Amino acid sequence: MLKLYGKYFSIHLKSTMQYKASFFITLIGNFLTSFSVFLGMAFMFQRFHRVKDFEFSEVVLCYGIMLLGFQIGQMFASGFKVFDRMIANGEFDRILTRPRNEIFQVLASRVDFVRLGGLLQGLVMFVYGIAQAGVEWTPLRILTVIFMLIGGSVVFSAIFLLDGAFAFFTLEGLEFMNVFSYGASEHGKYPLSIYGKEMLTFCTFVVPYALFQYYPLLFLLGRSDRLLYVFLPLISCWFVIPCWLVWRLGVRRYKSTGS
Amino acid sequence: MKKYLSFFRLRFVMNLQYRVAALAGVVCQFFWGGMAILAFYAFYQTDPASFPMDFQATASYIWLQQGLLAMLSLIGGTDGQVFEAIQSGNVVYELCRPVSLYAMWFSNNVASRIARALLRFIPVVIVSSCLPAPFGLMAPPDAGTFFLFLLSLALALLVTAAFSLVVYNVTFFTISDRGVRLISTSLSDFLMGGIVPLPFFPEGFRQFAELLPFSCMENVPLRVYSGDLSGAPMVRAILLQVMWLFLLVLIGKALEHKALKRVVVQGG
Numbered sequence: 265m266l267k268l269y270g271k272y273f274s275i276h277l278k279s280t281m282q283y284k285a286s287f288f289i290t291l292i293g294n295f296l297t298s299f300s301v302f303l304g305m306a307f308m309f310q311r312f313h314r315v316k317d318f319e320f321s322e323v324v325l326c327y328g329i330m331l332l333g334f335q336i337g338q339m340f341a342s343g344f345k346v347f348d349r350m351i352a353n354g355e356f357d358r359i360l361t362r363p364r365n366e367i368f369q370v371l372a373s374r375v376d377f378v379r380l381g382g383l384l385q386g387l388v389m390f391v392y393g394i395a396q397a398g399v400e401w402t403p404l405r406i407l408t409v410i411f412m413l414i415g416g417s418v419v420f421s422a423i424f425l426l427d428g429a430f431a432f433f434t435l436e437g438l439e440f441m442n443v444f445s446y447g448a449s450e451h452g453k454y455p456l457s458i459y460g461k462e463m464l465t466f467c468t469f470v471v472p473y474a475l476f477q478y479y480p481l482l483f484l485l486g487r488s489d490r491l492l493y494v495f496l497p498l499i500s501c502w503f504v505i506p507c508w509l510v511w512r513l514g515v516r517r518y519k520s521t522g523s
Numbered sequence: 524m525k526k527y528l529s530f531f532r533l534r535f536v537m538n539l540q541y542r543v544a545a546l547a548g549v550v551c552q553f554f555w556g557g558m559a560i561l562a563f564y565a566f567y568q569t570d571p572a573s574f575p576m577d578f579q580a581t582a583s584y585i586w587l588q589q590g591l592l593a594m595l596s597l598i599g600g601t602d603g604q605v606f607e608a609i610q611s612g613n614v615v616y617e618l619c620r621p622v623s624l625y626a627m628w629f630s631n632n633v634a635s636r637i638a639r640a641l642l643r644f645i646p647v648v649i650v651s652s653c654l655p656a657p658f659g660l661m662a663p664p665d666a667g668t669f670f671l672f673l674l675s676l677a678l679a680l681l682v683t684a685a686f687s688l689v690v691y692n693v694t695f696f697t698i699s700d701r702g703v704r705l706i707s708t709s710l711s712d713f714l715m716g717g718i719v720p721l722p723f724f725p726e727g728f729r730q731f732a733e734l735l736p737f738s739c740m741e742n743v744p745l746r747v748y749s750g751d752l753s754g755a756p757m758v759r760a761i762l763l764q765v766m767w768l769f770l771l772v773l774i775g776k777a778l779e780h781k782a783l784k785r786v787v788v789q790g791g
Binding site for chain 1: 554699704706712719724
């Protein structure tokens with residue numbers, strides 16, 4: 265399966281590289297989109313210096329990790345983002361006839377290399393945050409960072425999966441799902457506690473953003489010693505299950521659009 | 524003139540059809556606006572003295588921004604059709620018509636902005652004015668301010684449309700439109716005060732940003748409404764809007780003239 269994915273991956277890479285100029289312009293555009301969010305944040309901190317208990321470098325680290333997870337999800341799970349088109353043009357019928365798992369095939373159908381632009385922005389902030397936030401490194405804290413990145417990419421990919429799954433029922437992408445992907449990644453630039461208790465509860469128990477963002481960040485910055493916080497990002501991956509169930513339900517009742 | 528008015532009317536009616544999509548959009552905008560206001564509130568609580576605007580004015584700014592999103596964001600709505608026509612070459616069909624391409628696109632652009640905003644504006648205004656004191660949409664201080672708000676809003680609409688026509692015409696010169704759209708959207712979104720309102724910009728940079736055409740977009744009406752922008756600075760901002768509108772139309776027309784010289788219709 266991995267070998268086959270590698271094959272798909274190199275085909276996508278080759279086809280993207282056919283239009284180099286246009287690819288790099290789009291890459292810059294993608295970089296600028298997240299850079300402008302960062303710049304807005306920097307302007308706010310130049311004026312206020314801190315928000316609640318968090319300093320600039322800490323928030324930069326937080327946004328860096330959030331953005332890396334989001335952009336990894338956007339890059340590799342982007343097949344689900346255009347899944348409504350796959351249903352409309354009958355491409356999904358072709359997928360069902362092939363002897364491979366359908367989720368695998370949708371994942372492999374598109375790799376959005378343009379997201380490397382946003383990924384770069386995330387990486388720069390991540391490195392700056394690590395250097396400036398004064399994290400005292402222990403093996404457990406390194407593990408925390410890795411888990412945060414895994415949790416973020418998995419949860420955002422699951423949201424794209426859910427977005428795609430809804431297309432089985434509505435035949436068209438739902439605009440409000442953007443709130444949970446784009447909205448969450450942009451507003452998740454600040455530690456979620458600053459939005460108040462209710463929002464934090466929602467992001468803990470309903471859509472588990474806080475499990476890979478706020479709580480492990482507390483551990484990382486030495487604000488909390490609870491060992492549980494290290495592993496919360498892995499627990500956040502439970503969110504895949506309901507999304508996958510909706511997808512299964514959709515596949516089961518799928519009727520071709522006939523085009 | 525009459526034909527452009529009917530383009531306007533057609534596009535207006537067409538865009539009023541997407542009611543369910545508008546409703547779904549409104550849900551997004553409530554969430555987005557709410558989160559943005561909560562974030563500003565967190566900064567406000569941290570250090571109220573450094574807050575450059577009245578908090579209620581900031582909340583109103585954000586609600587109006589969300590309500591008027593479809594009118595005042597640079598690219599969106601039916602713009603995709605124009606980009607596609609330019610990329611695929613179907614634009615030649617438009618050139619066959621006995622109308623000015625610029626005027627037709629301009630009236631289509633303005634019409635879809637107004638129609639799409641109307642559908643979203645009303646629910647956002649109703650709900651956000653019911654919210655408790657510092658978080659909701661405030662009423663404008665007096666009738667005169669409200670009139671000036673409408674005037675600067677109309678100018679902002681025209682400036683934004685004229686700028687998006689410049690972007691249309693730039694894509695005549697590039698292979699793909701995705702990059703140009705991404706770059707112009709993120710640049711304008713930031714400099715018009717879409718992410719952080721202009722008063723929050725650091726001194727120096729703010730003065731620079733205020734001269735750019737982007738500051739003549741949503742920045743002016745959204746701040747005039749709450750009385751944040753008033754007196755002599757407001758008059759200056761409105762005059763600047765008029766100037767940039769004039770310049771952007773000239774630039775757009777010049778670009779179009781240059782682009783259309785290069786168009787070769789192959790037939791077939």
